[in-house]
Amino acid sequence: MPALRIIARDPASRARAGVLSTVHGEVRTPAFVPLATAGSVRTLTCAEVAALGYDMVLGNTFHLFLRPGGELVERLGGLHRFMGWERAIITDSGGFQVFSMGHGTVADEIKGRRPTSRGSGGGAGQGSILSIEEDGVRFRSYIDGSERFISPEVSMAVQAQLNSDIVLAFDECTPFHADRDYTARSTERTHRWLARCLDWRAAHAGPGGSLFYAIIQGGVHEDLRISSAQAVASSGAEGIAIGGSLGQDKPQMYEVIDWSTRELDRLAPERPRHLLGIGEVDDLIRGVELGIDSFDCAMPTRLARHGTALVADPANRWRLALDRPAFVADEAPLAEDCPCPACVAGLSRAYLHHLVKTGEQAGGRLLTLHNLTFIASLMTRLRDAIIDGRLGEVAAALRAGN
Numbered sequence: 001m002p003a004l005r006i007i008a009r010d011p012a013s014r015a016r017a018g019v020l021s022t023v024h025g026e027v028r029t030p031a032f033v034p035l036a037t038a039g040s041v042r043t044l045t046c047a048e049v050a051a052l053g054y055d056m057v058l059g060n061t062f063h064l065f066l067r068p069g070g071e072l073v074e075r076l077g078g079l080h081r082f083m084g085w086e087r088a089i090i091t092d093s094g095g096f097q098v099f100s101m102g103h104g105t106v107a108d109e110i111k112g113r114r115p116t117s118r119g120s121g122g123g124a125g126q127g128s129i130l131s132i133e134e135d136g137v138r139f140r141s142y143i144d145g146s147e148r149f150i151s152p153e154v155s156m157a158v159q160a161q162l163n164s165d166i167v168l169a170f171d172e173c174t175p176f177h178a179d180r181d182y183t184a185r186s187t188e189r190t191h192r193w194l195a196r197c198l199d200w201r202a203a204h205a206g207p208g209g210s211l212f213y214a215i216i217q218g219g220v221h222e223d224l225r226i227s228s229a230q231a232v233a234s235s236g237a238e239g240i241a242i243g244g245s246l247g248q249d250k251p252q253m254y255e256v257i258d259w260s261t262r263e264l265d266r267l268a269p270e271r272p273r274h275l276l277g278i279g280e281v282d283d284l285i286r287g288v289e290l291g292i293d294s295f296d297c298a299m300p301t302r303l304a305r306h307g308t309a310l311v312a313d314p315a316n317r318w319r320l321a322l323d324r325p326a327f328v329a330d331e332a333p334l335a336e337d338c339p340c341p342a343c344v345a346g347l348s349r350a351y352l353h354h355l356v357k358t359g360e361q362a363g364g365r366l367l368t369l370h371n372l373t374f375i376a377s378l379m380t381r382l383r384d385a386i387i388d389g390r391l392g393e394v395a396a397a398l399r400a401g402n
């Protein structure tokens, strides 16, 4: 049975609504996936995240591998049990984080130069890459400076220990400044690593019924994106993620996504698609139109912790920065008719401004609840609109701030 059951398609775009089946329940798509990077959606309890209507959260293999470690989480019953979340969990592979530590070094390595002294420069608190080989990546932990190793097999093993419902392939996230030649070679290696991930899973009997998503790379190059989509579609992965550099601005990003999903519509139309690390309001709307089924992004929760609320104000990128003096005595709520705990309680912008300015943790918590309510409502409206055949109209209203 396919993992994704598509229940409606928008005739005027590539959008679809569906239900994604995982071991830990169904995920209604298109879906936004809040980050639970280190096993917690920061400032919230899992019961609160579930009450906001989220079906899935994203755990971070790299961070959980380093602390507290896959073995410990497994011994304590897996990540669901450990963090008290009963619904679905998707885990990223660690590739993005490990390569983010030293893209300069990686570029040098792939271009055949010797690793630079930067490779040993990081101690505790600042990780660094020591070597990149075909086998995997050796790096220094940002936590204690110890030497660690991650590879496709290690990533698969740790994600199995976490008991993730959706496992992502171990890939290299190519940086934006990488040239075409670098990106091409890096994408080829990502495909070789994909085969090793699948081999590991075949040898370990598809751990726990989890779904495996391969990742399309290829930077901002159409031919590389299309050949990567082809490689991924023919790999037998149950789902497909789109990763890597998507460009320097939104039009380019939408074009890169379009290349990928157009090819997937041809080769793997029924398989679920996840867009990695993208989640601004306009990007979610466009991503849904381009046929993305799920998204994860730090934006709503990170903005909240930094004192910014999401509101229906496209002219200001849907943002309301509460630390501004304009809100010192503003009695209005964050948003009229918002069902989040802060707005339902009638808390004023003045009070939230005060919490932000004084650094009270309640400020980050209330804004996280508000922002995740805002995004949940956005995704519900998009999903309902696809089912009702009104996506064009609803997307236009959302873009206009209605």
Ligand SMILES: [Zn+2]
Pocket (backbone or CB within 6 Å): 334, 335, 338, 339, 340, 341, 342, 343, 344, 369, 370, 373
């Ligand atoms: Zn609210």
